[in-house]
Amino acid sequence: MGLPAVEKYPVATVRRYEEYIGVVFGGSDGEQTMNVPLKYVGGDAESAELWLLADLERMGYEVRRETEIG
Numbered sequence: 001m002g003l004p005a006v007e008k009y010p011v012a013t014v015r016r017y018e019e020y021i022g023v024v025f026g027g028s029d030g031e032q033t034m035n036v037p038l039k040y041v042g043g044d045a046e047s048a049e050l051w052l053l054a055d056l057e058r059m060g061y062e063v064r065r066e067t068e069i070g
Contacts, residue, residue: 003059021045
């Protein structure tokens with residue numbers, strides 16, 4: 001499964017939970033949600049979250065970070 005098209009879902013909101021990192025892609029067609037289990041990202045959870053934010057921004061998404069851990 002790939003990421004949603006930036007043109008349709010330009011906003012990516014990232015939030016770290018205890019077991020996974022959640023990403024909500026929002027746009028004119030509504031929302032799409034993707035969860036990435038932390039056991040697959042390696043390293044510490046905060047580093048993985050920051051890497052994901054930077055990577056999404058490089059891909060053209062407008063990124064937002066929800067800082068309260070769920």
